[in-house]
Amino acid sequence: MPAMSFSKTSALFNVLLAMTGLVAIAALTTPTVQGHVRFALEMLLAGIWTIYGLQLLATLMLRQATGVHDAIPAIAIDVLAVLLPLLAFLFVGRRDQSLYCAIWLLKPLRQSTFFRMMGRVISNEARNLIGVTSVFGILLFAASLAAYLLERDVQPDRFGSIPQAMWWAVATLSTTGYGDEIPQSLAGRILGGLVMMSGIGIFALWAGILATGFYEEVRRQDFVRNWQLVAAVPLFQKLGPAALVEVVRALRPRIVPAGAIICRKGDRGDQMYFIVEGSVVVATANPVEIGAGSFFGEMALITGEPRSATVTAATEVSLLSLYSVDFQMMSTNSPEIAEIIRRTALERRSAVHGG
Ligand code: CMP
Numbered sequence: 513m514p515a516m517s518f519s520k521t522s523a524l525f526n527v528l529l530a531m532t533g534l535v536a537i538a539a540l541t542t543p544t545v546q547g548h549v550r551f552a553l554e555m556l557l558a559g560i561w562t563i564y565g566l567q568l569l570a571t572l573m574l575r576q577a578t579g580v581h582d583a584i585p586a587i588a589i590d591v592l593a594v595l596l597p598l599l600a601f602l603f604v605g606r607r608d609q610s611l612y613c614a615i616w617l618l619k620p621l622r623q624s625t626f627f628r629m630m631g632r633v634i635s636n637e638a639r640n641l642i643g644v645t646s647v648f649g650i651l652l653f654a655a656s657l658a659a660y661l662l663e664r665d666v667q668p669d670r671f672g673s674i675p676q677a678m679w680w681a682v683a684t685l686s687t688t689g690y691g692d693e694i695p696q697s698l699a700g701r702i703l704g705g706l707v708m709m710s711g712i713g714i715f716a717l718w719a720g721i722l723a724t725g726f727y728e729e730v731r732r733q734d735f736v737r738n739w740q741l742v743a744a745v746p747l748f749q750k751l752g753p754a755a756l757v758e759v760v761r762a763l764r765p766r767i768v769p770a771g772a773i774i775c776r777k778g779d780r781g782d783q784m785y786f787i788v789e790g791s792v793v794v795a796t797a798n799p800v801e802i803g804a805g806s807f808f809g810e811m812a813l814i815t816g817e818p819r820s821a822t823v824t825a826a827t828e829v830s831l832l833s834l835y836s837v838d839f840q841m842m843s844t845n846s847p848e849i850a851e852i853i854r855r856t857a858l859e860r861r862s863a864v865h866g867g
Contacts, residue, residue, distance in 0.1 A: 633725035762838035781812025790829030
């Protein structure tokens with residue numbers, strides 16, 4: 513099934529291929545790279561292009577065969593990654609041919625969730641971002657106007673018009689300060705200082721808006737994912753909507769590989785676990801295997817005693833962990849569930865002590 517395996521090419525492989533290609537493109541612009549080395553780099557680009565071609569073929573075949581449709585932007589990136597270098601090879605002079613392979617920069621974005629997330633953050637925060645950008649524009653024009661008024665007679669060749677002064681204003685407001693244009697008058701320098709400080713404020717605002725937007729988006733995604741996981745644990749189906757929201761916020765998802773120890777006998781326990789998928793083995797005198805929908809680690813939480821047994825993942829297991837403070841919160845909000853957990857803990861405790 514070569515088509516299938518190509519289509520499943522991992523995001524990491526795409527990133528590595530694209531990076532290798534871009535290094536080759538950069539090297540090919542160096543005049544000293546000639547002869548065999550140049551030929552080898554061009555062959556490397558041809559190799560990458562072939563892999564991308566096969567990848568595109570696999571995607572299209574899979575689309576046809578299974579009806580599983582990748583998003584249009586992802587297919588568009590695949591098509592461009594193959595088509596643009598091909599067109600360049602056919603119609604562009606040899607010197608610039610390889611530059612068109614720079615379209616491969618888009619390849620790692622294909623599977624990246626980061627850029628999708630960034631798109632959502634920008635669209636959610638659009639109003640605030642437009643607000644700060646407008647302030648930036650107003651300040652830019654005001655700074656250019658002031659610099660023009662203050663410096664036009666001293667340096668007519670650099671500040672002779674507002675558009676000319678704008679270059680200085682951009683470099684200063686962004687705190688880049690190339691230093692190719694410097695105010696000479698005292699008033700011009702004071703203006704420069706004020707513009708720099710305003711620039712720092714504007715960029716801090718931009719950074720703050722984006723950071724908050726990212727944080728909220730991550731929280732939102734975590735909430736949705738936790739919600740789906742919590743829905744898979746029958747115990748929580750007894751919860752009312754308000755209590756459910758609290759539990760979803762409190763639970764932390766975790767994937768444990770098969771064979772890993774989740775908690776060790778004798779350790780202090782500050783959290784309990786709900787099994788969403790997979791199973792674990794509790795190493796009591798007669799080892800017990802417990803699976804999806806069940807929970808463990810509640811005894812240490814309730815009694816305050818050390819862990820009564822070592823618990824190991826029998827398969828890869830998807831867990832939701834609940835810390836003791838959040839367990840107290842759940843006990844208050846949903847005494848019914850807390851009671852079930854307490855009762856189970858007591859039964860297991862007597863089994864441990866009885867065994
Ligand atoms: P805790 O003592 O915190 O850590 C080990 C966990 O194994 C324990 O909580 C229980 O959740 C679980 N456990 C102990 N004994 C049994 C048993 N007999 N059957 C099922 N689970 C158990």
